[in-house]
Structures are given as C-alpha cells and as structure tokens.
Amino acid sequence: MIELKDIHISFGNHKVLDGVNLEVKKGESVVVIGRSGSGKTVLIKHIIGLLKPDYGEVWVDGIKVNELKEKELNQLRKKFGMLFQYAALFDSMTVGENVAFALMQNTRMKREAIEKRVKECLRMVGLEDVGHMNPAELSGGMKKRVGLARAIALQPEIILYDEPSTGLDPIMADAINNLIIELREKLNVTSVSITHDMVSAFKIADRVAMLYEGKIIETGSPEEIKSSPNPVVQQFIHGEAKGPIPSLE
Amino acid sequence: MFLLFLKSLVWIFRPPFQFRLIANQMEEFGIRSLPVVLLTGAFTGMVFALQSYHGFHRFGAETLIGPAVSLSLTRELGPVLTGLMVAGRTGSAIAAEIGTMKVTEQIDALETLATNPIKYLVVPRILSGIIMLPILTVFAVGIGMLGGYVVSVYMMGANPTIYVKSSFDILYLEDITNGLIKAAFFGLVIALVGCYYGFYAKGGAKGVGQGTTKAVVVACMSILILDFFLSKILWGIII
Ligand SMILES: Nc1ncnc2c1ncn2[C@@H]1O[C@H](COP(=O)(O)OP(=O)(O)O)[C@@H](O)[C@H]1O
Numbered sequence: 001m002i003e004l005k006d007i008h009i010s011f012g013n014h015k016v017l018d019g020v021n022l023e024v025k026k027g028e029s030v031v032v033i034g035r036s037g038s039g040k041t042v043l044i045k046h047i048i049g050l051l052k053p054d055y056g057e058v059w060v061d062g063i064k065v066n067e068l069k070e071k072e073l074n075q076l077r078k079k080f081g082m083l084f085q086y087a088a089l090f091d092s093m094t095v096g097e098n099v100a101f102a103l104m105q106n107t108r109m110k111r112e113a114i115e116k117r118v119k120e121c122l123r124m125v126g127l128e129d130v131g132h133m134n135p136a137e138l139s140g141g142m143k144k145r146v147g148l149a150r151a152i153a154l155q156p157e158i159i160l161y162d163e164p165s166t167g168l169d170p171i172m173a174d175a176i177n178n179l180i181i182e183l184r185e186k187l188n189v190t191s192v193s194i195t196h197d198m199v200s201a202f203k204i205a206d207r208v209a210m211l212y213e214g215k216i217i218e219t220g221s222p223e224e225i226k227s228s229p230n231p232v233v234q235q236f237i238h239g240e241a242k243g244p245i246p247s248l249e
Numbered sequence: 250m251f252l253l254f255l256k257s258l259v260w261i262f263r264p265p266f267q268f269r270l271i272a273n274q275m276e277e278f279g280i281r282s283l284p285v286v287l288l289t290g291a292f293t294g295m296v297f298a299l300q301s302y303h304g305f306h307r308f309g310a311e312t313l314i315g316p317a318v319s320l321s322l323t324r325e326l327g328p329v330l331t332g333l334m335v336a337g338r339t340g341s342a343i344a345a346e347i348g349t350m351k352v353t354e355q356i357d358a359l360e361t362l363a364t365n366p367i368k369y370l371v372v373p374r375i376l377s378g379i380i381m382l383p384i385l386t387v388f389a390v391g392i393g394m395l396g397g398y399v400v401s402v403y404m405m406g407a408n409p410t411i412y413v414k415s416s417f418d419i420l421y422l423e424d425i426t427n428g429l430i431k432a433a434f435f436g437l438v439i440a441l442v443g444c445y446y447g448f449y450a451k452g453g454a455k456g457v458g459q460g461t462t463k464a465v466v467v468a469c470m471s472i473l474i475l476d477f478f479l480s481k482i483l484w485g486i487i488i
C-alpha cells in the first residue's frame with residue numbers, strides 16, 4: 001500500500017536519507033525506530049508529500065506521490081491523518097475548531113453533522129469536554145490526543161504518527177499506545193509510526209524497521225528485532241551508550 | 250518572493266473564498282492599526298503646518314500653507330506614513346504569526362489537512378492589505394488636514410475660510426486617487442513581505458524573531474523605493 005523506493009534527500013550538504021526502502025502493507029502497523037536527528041520525521045513527511053525526495057519514488061495505493069500536482073496530492077491527503085511530534089495544533093483556533101478544520105475545509109457537511117463528528121472524535125481520545133478550550137491551555141499529552149482527534153476526523157485509511165509517545169509520562173504514553181492499537185482494530189487503519197521509545201515501538205508494531213545512517217538497516221517483527229544479531233540494532237533497543245553507534249558526536 | 254506573489258495571484262481568483270478569514274485580517278490590518286495611524290496623521294499635519302508657516306512667512310506667502318499641507322498629505326505623507334506605520338505594526342505581526350506556524354509544523358499540518366497555505370494564509374492577508382491601506386490613508390489624510398487647520402488657524406491666526414478654501418481648491422481628484430492607489434500597493438507589499446519572511450522562518454523562536462525584523466525593514470524600504478517609482482509613473486513626471 002505504501003512503498004518508499006530508494007529515497008535520497010539532503011539539506012545543503014547534509015545527507016539525511018541515503019537510499020531508504022520501506023514497504024507497508026494494508027492494515028499493517030509499521031514502526032520506524034532510530035536516533036533523534038536520524039531523519040525519521042523527514043522520512044515520514046515523504047509519505048504524505050510534505051517533502052519531496054532528491055531521488056527515489058514514493059508510492060501510495062499505486063499512485064506516485066512525489067510527482068503529483070497539488071490538486072491530486074490534496075485528494076490523496078484526505079486518505080491520511082497525521083499526528084505531529086508536538087501536535088501542531090492551530091493556536092488561533094479552539095480545540096473544537098481544530099478537530100473540525102478538515103471537515104469544514106474539505107467536506108460539504110452541515111454544521112450539526114460537523115459538531116457531532118467533532119464530539120465523536122474527541123470522545124474517542126477521551127477529551128469530550130475540552131472543545132471550547134484553546135490549545136495553549138492544554139498539557140502536552142492532551143495536545144497530542146487532540147492532534148490525534150484532528151487526524152482521524154476525516155476517517156483516514158492511513159495514519160502517520162510522529163513520535164506519539166515521546167515527551168509524555170509513561171502512563172500517558174501507554175494510554176496513547178492503547179489508542180493507536182484501538183484505532184487500528186476499530187477502523188482497520190494502516191499506520192506508520194516513528195519513535196525512539198522502544199516500549200511503545202514493540203507494543204504497537206506488527207513490524208519494526210530501524211533507520212540508521214540514512215538507510216533502513218533491518219526490518220522484522222518485534223521478536224525478530226529483539227533477537228537480531230546486528231550489534232547496531234542491539235545497542236539501540238537496549239539503549240546502551242557503548243557499541244558501534246557513537247554516542248557523542 | 251515574486252513567486253509567492255504569482256502563486257497568491259492565482260489563488261485569489263480560485264474558490265472557495267475564505268470570507269471569514271478576510272474579515273478577520275481586515276480587522277487586524279484596519280481597526281487595530283487605526284489609533285496609530287490617526288495619531289501619526291494628526292501630528293504630521295500639525296508639524297507640517299507649523300514648519301511651513303515659518304518657511305512661507307519669510308516671503309509673505311502664508312496663504313500657501315493650506316495647499317502645501319493638503320497636497321503633501323494626499324500625495325505623499327498620508328500613504329507613505331500610513332504604510333510605514335502599518336508595516337511596523339501589522340507586517341511584523343504577520344511575519345511573527347506565520348513564522349511561528351512554520352516552526353511549530355502548523356503549516357505542515359495545514360497541508361496534511363489538504364488545505365493550501367497560500368490560499369488559507371497569504372491571500373486573505375494580501376486582500377485585506379490592499380483594501381485596508383487606502384481606507385487607513387483616508388483617515389490619516391483627513392485627520393492630518395484637520396491638524397494642519399487647527400495649528401494654522403488657532404496658533405498662527407490664519408483666516409479659516411481662506412485656509413479651507415485654498416486647501417481644497419488646489420487638490421485635483423488625481424491627487425487623492427493616486428495617493429490611494431499608492432496606499433493599495435503598500436498594503437500589498439506589507440502583506441506579501443510579512444508572509445514571505447514568515448514562510449521562510451527557520452530554526453525556532455530565534456528564526457521567527459529574525460524573520461520579523463527583516464519583514465519590517467524590507468517592507469519599509471520597499472515602500473520608500475516603490476513610492477518614488479509609483480509617483481513617477483502615476484503622475485507621469487518626466488525627469
Ligand atoms: N527543512 C529542513 N531543512 C534543513 N535541515 C533539515 C530540515 N528538516 C530536517 N533537517 C535535518 O535533518 C535531520 C533529521 O531530522 P529529523 O527527521 O527531524 O530527525 P528525527 O529522526 O529526530 O525526526 C536533522 O539533522 C535536521 O537538522
């Protein structure tokens with residue numbers, strides 16, 4: 001359903017992705033792990049066409065994303081929901097207006113129908129009563145949950161999660177993980193998540209892929225990754241400073 | 250920046266039209282800038298009358314004060330000073346707001362929600378700038394002429410009837426319309442420059458701050474430079 005073929009991208013002379021290959025099947029939950037600054041966000045932004053590769057191809061549902069015109073790209077994006085690392089809520093709008101945004105912009109739904117859908121989405125993330133609040137009044141965990149509510153408003157088939165649990169306390173992080181699992185089971189969505197939180201990765205993933213030095217160096221089920229012979233993978237999942245990955249640059 | 254302008258141009262004429270956003274921006278541009286613009290206009294008119302009195306008094310041409318004030322306000326000082334004040338106030342606010350949206354990924358979020366950021370953010374600001382700057386200029390000129398009148402009549406003892414008559418007799422319609430056309434261009438420049446430096450903000454709060462400063466400086470310089478060329482074109486002045 002999603003396929004990244006040999007993606008290369010540099011910013012200035014800093015090569016971030018150096019031939020990434022990744023395939024995600026329909027209904028699958030793939031988690032990309034990697035260090036901070038390894039290019040995980042850059043990778044995920046290619047899937048939804050926010051970034052275009054210098055070289056390589058991005059395919060979603062048989063459509064080549066990196067060559068789409070704006071109009072077709074927006075059509076395709078309606079299939080997607082994306083949760084940003086810091087939620088990226090529109091701070092000039094209330095929480096309710098944030099969740100309603102895609103419905104107002106992209107559908108001809110009536111006011112009441114939109115309000116109903118907004119309530120539904122907020123209920124799904126356990127935040128029914130904050131619709132009238134401003135994003136600035138919310139805690140980090142609440143912002144992420146609102147971000148999630150906004151991402152699912154158009155009933156996407158694919159959800160991209162940029163570090164859904166990073167920066168949250170362990171209990172909130174687990175609540176978010178459960179939400180992700182619930183969404184997949186209830187709505188049968190395909191998802192690509194990126195994280196460096198191993199607990200979360202192993203919990204939500206059908207398949208884990210590790211990004212290292214601009215390439216996917218290993219993919220497999222959580223079990224396969226845990227028992228991987230690759231010392232880079234082992235060092236990362238056990239969070240050790242000593243090993244083939246330099247800890248200080 | 251020119252590219253941003255062309256893209257916005259395309260989107261201005263493409264539905265759906267975001268009337269609510271345009272109204273919000275007109276409030277931001279217009280109502281909120283009005284006090285600053287009025288104050289600037291009033292004192293400019295006053296000081297201009299004061300200074301020209303001293304000048305004209307030397308060769309006994311006090312009756313020219315009214316015409317001098319009204320001509321310079323409509324043709325130059327009104328639009329330019331309004332432009333500069335709004336560039337400082339609203340231009341910086343635009344750059345800061347869009348810059349913040351950029352570095353906090355809100356612009357990316359807009360795109361993932363299938364909304365074009367130029368359509369949603371730039372077009373309403375450009376339209377409000379083009380509409381509101383001439384309106385603000387009318388206020389600035391109006392209150393500036395009033396300020397000039399007050400100073401001339403009450404402080405310098407000018408004859409009120411002659412002052413008013415001479416002020417308006419000298420004006421051609423062209424002086425007013427060309428002044429307002431210039432103001433509309435300045436509105437466009439302020440919005441465009443603000444948006445541009447917002448969109449290219451990089452690297453967190455510091456980047457946003459730098460973008461904001463640049464937006465104000467570039468907008469002010471562009472207004473002054475543009476003013477020269479627009480005046481030359483609009484009045485067909487041949488050097
Ligand atoms: N728009 C950009 N311009 C320049 N450099 C960028 C840009 N986006 C990301 N980078 C660089 O790419 C690298 C990877 O960033 P990112 O994908 O955000 O890492 P992470 O894995 O933590 O999500 C970083 O070194 C970052 O500085």
Ligand SMILES: [Mg+2]
Nearest residue numbers: 040041085162
């Ligand atoms: Mg990231």
